Amino acid sequence: xxxxxxxxxxxxxxxxxxxxxxxxxxxxxxxxxxxxxxxxxxxxxxxxxxxxxxxxxxxxxxxxxxxxxxxxxxxxxxxxxxxxxxxxxxxxxxxxxxxxxxxxxxxxxxxxxxxxxxxxxxxxxxxxxxxxxxxxxxxxxxxxxxxxxxxxxxxxxxxxxxxxxxxxxxxxxxxxxxxxxxxxxxxxxxxxxxxxxxxxxxxxxxxxxxxxxxxxxxxxxxxxxxxxxxxxxxxxxxxxxxxxxxxxxxxxxxxxxxxxxxxxxxxxxxxxxxxxxxxxxxxxxxxxxxxxxxxxxxxxxxxxxxxxxxxxxxxxxxxxxxxxxxxxxxxxxxxxxxxxxxxxxxxxxxxxxxxxxxxxxxxxxxxxxxxxxxxxxxxxxxxxxxxxxxxxxxxxxxxxxxxxxxxxxxxxxxxxxxxxxxxxxxxxxxxxxxxxxxxxxxxxxxxxxxxxxxxxxxxxxxxxxxxx
Amino acid sequence: xxxxxxxxxxxxxxxxxxxxxxxxxxxxxxxxxxxxxxxxxxxxxxxxxxxxxxxxxxxxxxxxxxxxxxxxxxxxxxxxxxxxxxxxxxxxxxxxxxxxxxxxxxxxxxxxxxxxxxxxxxxxxxxxxxxxxxxxxxxxxxxxxxxxxxxxxxxxxxxxxxxxxxxxxxxxxxxxxxxxxxxxxxxxxxxxxxxxxxxxxxxxxxxxxxxxxxxxxxxxxxxxxxxxxxxxxxxxxxxxxxxxxxxxxxxxxxxxxxxxxxxxxxxxxxxxxxxxxxxxxxxxxxxxxxxxxxxxxxxxxxxxxxxxxxxxxxxxxxxxxxxxxxxxxxxxxxxxxxxxxxxxxxxxxxxxxxxxxxxxxxxxxxxxxxxxxxxxxxxxxxxxxxxxxxxxxxxxxxxxxxxxxxxxxxxxxxxxxxxxxxxxxxxxxxxxxxxxxxxxxxxxxxxxxxxxxxxxxxxxxxxxxxxx
Numbered sequence: 001x002x003x004x005x006x007x008x009x010x011x012x013x014x015x016x017x018x019x020x021x022x023x024x025x026x027x028x029x030x031x032x033x034x035x036x037x038x039x040x041x042x043x044x045x046x047x048x049x050x051x052x053x054x055x056x057x058x059x060x061x062x063x064x065x066x067x068x069x070x071x072x073x074x075x076x077x078x079x080x081x082x083x084x085x086x087x088x089x090x091x092x093x094x095x096x097x098x099x100x101x102x103x104x105x106x107x108x109x110x111x112x113x114x115x116x117x118x119x120x121x122x123x124x125x126x127x128x129x130x131x132x133x134x135x136x137x138x139x140x141x142x143x144x145x146x147x148x149x150x151x152x153x154x155x156x157x158x159x160x161x162x163x164x165x166x167x168x169x170x171x172x173x174x175x176x177x178x179x180x181x182x183x184x185x186x187x188x189x190x191x192x193x194x195x196x197x198x199x200x201x202x203x204x205x206x207x208x209x210x211x212x213x214x215x216x217x218x219x220x221x222x223x224x225x226x227x228x229x230x231x232x233x234x235x236x237x238x239x240x241x242x243x244x245x246x247x248x249x250x251x252x253x254x255x256x257x258x259x260x261x262x263x264x265x266x267x268x269x270x271x272x273x274x275x276x277x278x279x280x281x282x283x284x285x286x287x288x289x290x291x292x293x294x295x296x297x298x299x300x301x302x303x304x305x306x307x308x309x310x311x312x313x314x315x316x317x318x319x320x321x322x323x324x325x326x327x328x329x330x331x332x333x334x335x336x337x338x339x340x341x342x343x344x345x346x347x348x349x350x351x352x353x354x355x356x357x358x359x360x361x362x363x364x365x366x367x368x369x370x371x372x373x374x375x376x377x378x379x380x381x382x383x384x385x386x387x388x389x390x391x392x393x394x395x396x397x398x399x400x401x402x403x404x405x406x407x408x409x410x411x412x413x414x415x416x417x418x419x420x421x422x423x424x425x426x427x428x429x430x431x432x433x434x435x436x437x438x439x440x441x442x443x444x445x446x447x448x449x450x451x452x453x454x455x456x457x458x459x460x461x462x463x464x465x466x467x468x
Numbered sequence: 469x470x471x472x473x474x475x476x477x478x479x480x481x482x483x484x485x486x487x488x489x490x491x492x493x494x495x496x497x498x499x500x501x502x503x504x505x506x507x508x509x510x511x512x513x514x515x516x517x518x519x520x521x522x523x524x525x526x527x528x529x530x531x532x533x534x535x536x537x538x539x540x541x542x543x544x545x546x547x548x549x550x551x552x553x554x555x556x557x558x559x560x561x562x563x564x565x566x567x568x569x570x571x572x573x574x575x576x577x578x579x580x581x582x583x584x585x586x587x588x589x590x591x592x593x594x595x596x597x598x599x600x601x602x603x604x605x606x607x608x609x610x611x612x613x614x615x616x617x618x619x620x621x622x623x624x625x626x627x628x629x630x631x632x633x634x635x636x637x638x639x640x641x642x643x644x645x646x647x648x649x650x651x652x653x654x655x656x657x658x659x660x661x662x663x664x665x666x667x668x669x670x671x672x673x674x675x676x677x678x679x680x681x682x683x684x685x686x687x688x689x690x691x692x693x694x695x696x697x698x699x700x701x702x703x704x705x706x707x708x709x710x711x712x713x714x715x716x717x718x719x720x721x722x723x724x725x726x727x728x729x730x731x732x733x734x735x736x737x738x739x740x741x742x743x744x745x746x747x748x749x750x751x752x753x754x755x756x757x758x759x760x761x762x763x764x765x766x767x768x769x770x771x772x773x774x775x776x777x778x779x780x781x782x783x784x785x786x787x788x789x790x791x792x793x794x795x796x797x798x799x800x801x802x803x804x805x806x807x808x809x810x811x812x813x814x815x816x817x818x819x820x821x822x823x824x825x826x827x828x829x830x831x832x833x834x835x836x837x838x839x840x841x842x843x844x845x846x847x848x849x850x851x852x853x854x855x856x857x858x859x860x861x862x863x864x865x866x867x868x869x870x871x872x873x874x875x876x877x878x879x880x881x882x883x884x885x886x887x888x889x890x891x892x893x894x895x896x897x898x899x900x901x902x903x904x905x906x907x908x909x910x911x912x913x914x915x916x917x918x919x920x921x922x923x924x925x926x927x928x929x930x931x932x933x934x935x936x
Binding site: 106113158176187188189199200424 | 563573577578579581589596617618620626628629634646647649651653657659663664667892895899901
């Protein structure tokens with residue numbers, strides 16, 4: 001650990017292939033010892049944000065805190081949390097990056113974003129140096145998952161806004177593996193991916209858990225037994241499945257390789273700083289890269305180890321859009337019980353197994369019922385009420401929107417046009433194509449609770465909840 | 469130009485933003501002077517391939533040539549050409565990379581490939597150092613196109629096998645621009661791309677010409693005038709359109725920015741070494757990166773400037789899978805008439821305007837009628853004859869396959885199943901989803917000429933031919 005901030009890493013350095021840890025001095029340190037490093041980085045990060053970001057200065061001044069108040073890690077809890085809605089508001093006021101961008105816009109190397117399921121997309125502007133540090137952090141976490149330079153990694157997830165694919169690519173590059181960024185999403189592409197995986201003798205797979213199962217079914221239809229791919233490692237983010245015991249068992253039984261759960265939030269890139277090691281005892285919180293506290297969902301005070309709460313994330317080496325106390329909204333339990341790998345990080349033994357709000361995830365996209373409501377209400381002919389049914393077909397999520405049509409649109413032609421319009425508008429807003437089912441106005445019972453509008457019929461999530 | 473081979477470039481160096489050339493000493497050199505540099509690189513490249521590649525040694529020994537024979541650039545014509553089929557055969561014999569891979573398989577950083585339209589995909593294994601040089605070469609060519617570090621580039625093409633997107637990304641990164649690798653291909657994605665382009669104030673666009681026109685139509689449907697995006701530069705590869713005068717005029721009139729034609733072959737990555745400069749006088753051949761000769765399509769001897777032939781490409785700084793005298797199969801006319809930009813490279817004033825074989829391009833995919841034939845013939849129920857009709861709907865290519873069904877499949881249900889099977893198989897093979905139209909066996913006139921089976925009904929290509 002260098003004493004300068006932001007840290008600089010030697011892009012050519014790598015551990016010996018038989019080393020279990022990338023940075024054992026940090027990963028296996030006595031936690032109190034490591035906390036000194038974390039605190040030093042945290043203080044530099046907070047000071048940096050204070051100097052460069054009107055967003056943070058405004059909020060911290062309002063809360064009566066400043067960098068000088070940060071003398072211990074416990075002091076961090078005095079700083080106000082950031083909610084995703086705060087980021088969207090800041091970007092609406094100072095487009096496109098918001099006044100938490102701490103570099104010049106022209107220093108932004110990469111733009112990514114959310115697909116704007118809650119009304120307006122969130123824009124990620126990642127600086128050039130941050131992008132290199134993302135590679136470093138990912139490589140370290142992937143090393144812990146058991147990836148090595150002689151691995152041949154098939155990335156089978158869509159390359160667009162979604163950051164998971166890009167982070168996996170950057171991390172594998174830095175780690176020195178051979179990467180095949182095949183992507184996903186186009187009709188017929190899974191069949192091609194199956195053929196390529198065999199052709200290339202891929203040894204590792206990245207995607208979402210549901211896509212991996214779809215991939216296996218596609219292979220079986222082609223007469224290929226998924227174990228014959230020879231994947232030594234399958235690593236996942238974008239969905240909680242890989243941390244759910246039943247799903248993990250299913251994936252490992254299907255492919256014969258280790259199923260590794262990863263992921264935090266796109267805003268936190270490198271978000272894979274929640275990442276399981278090869279022992280699969282739940283995701284480690286790689287605290288010296290991103291400092292994470294599991295907090296009470298009301299007060300946002302950290303809960304003791306053993307308790308349940310929502311992860312709250314803080315960057316420690318981010319210069320472009322640093323997040324300091326960003327509320328994930330996920331639910332998790334954390335523990336400091338030792339892991340046989342020797343890493344002394346806290347862990348999330350059950351992964352991220354729920355939400356504190358009504359958001360749900362379909363094919364890797366975060367979807368809020370409020371966004372569906374908002375979209376439907378702007379369409380002429382909508383009858384006023386709707387339901388959302390999420391199910392799973394051949395291991396792919398399916399989103400059904402059952403919506404009422406107004407009496408003015410009861411005839412066949414306007415009804416068909418209405419359905420097409422709803423499908424197109426929702427698709428553009430959600431990033432996922434829904435099936436639309438129209439019913440006459442008044443047919444659906446009215447409800448006061450948004451959550452009641454959503455029926456999640458997927459095994460994965462049922463098992464996830466049963467597992468808690 | 470360093471004297472060592474392969475050359476190493478300083479990844480941090482960039483010209484001043486107001487410089488017109490990245491490397492004026494090479495780009496604007498007296499051609500004879502630059503040829504000395506080209507010859508030195510060529511000799512090193514050929515010697516390297518001779519030492520490392522059984523593929524080249526075998527073929528050169530059979531032709532009675534060796535590196536020692538290469539004393540002038542003219543001597544290169546004595547070396548046998550490489551056809552794409554030779555690469556496929558070499559990969560079938562030594563999978564997956566073929567015995568023209570000159571590095572260890574574990575040194576391959578990136579795997580890409582063709583979608584295998586002619587039966588078996590071709591696999592590209594790009595080494596780590598090559599990948600960096602690709603960035604350097606692209607950046608230089610993009611600089612010539614007028615891109616600068618303050619540009620914000622929207623990449624609106626699919627990120628998967630197709631190398632165009634990845635090269636544009638790498639080049640823009642190296643150039644220091646802000647890149648938004650948005651991708652393309654998913655239903656509804658064009659509408660999102662339109663919204664993001666406005667949101668991000670993108671100043672440059674990369675994709676295929678037909679996709680740019682589709683993008684413009686989508687914008688207009690949303691009430692957005694394409695000129696209001698403010699694209700200063702639109703650069704293209706993957707299709708010949710941007711080099712066709714009528715299409716170039718249409719794109720420039722639609723968007724108000726400069727339409728820049730680029731592209732050579734995926735095998736040649738960096739394939740953008742055919743690239744127009746800001747003056748748009750036809751693609752320059754950036755001879756000190758990739759050495760290109762326009763050759764007679766029968767004898768493969770270079771034709772004089774002013775003549776027509778097929779470009780034959782030779783890498784000058786490729787260590788992973790060097791291509792030495794690779795036949796493109798495209799048709800072009802070349803000239804050495806000066807360009808007002810000051811670059812002294814030869815140029816292709818009409819771009820790549822045709823093919824010497826029956827290949828056609830749909831949505832950026834190379835498609836051979838033989839692959840369609842091959843796929844259909846393996847399906848039970850196929851009636852023996854077919855036609856291919858390529859048309860354009862809303863500026864997107866559409867591929868219609870009209871195929872006969874056998875008498876055994878005349879009933880509704882087996883016929884529908886047959887159509888679905890044809891669609892799925894062709895999609896997996898071609899990378900493009902065709903429309904299938906079934907007719908009874910015997911309805912289509914038999915033909916002996918494969919080319920007669922293909923009807924290309926796209927304006928773009930008609931104009932292209934009319935323009936020659």
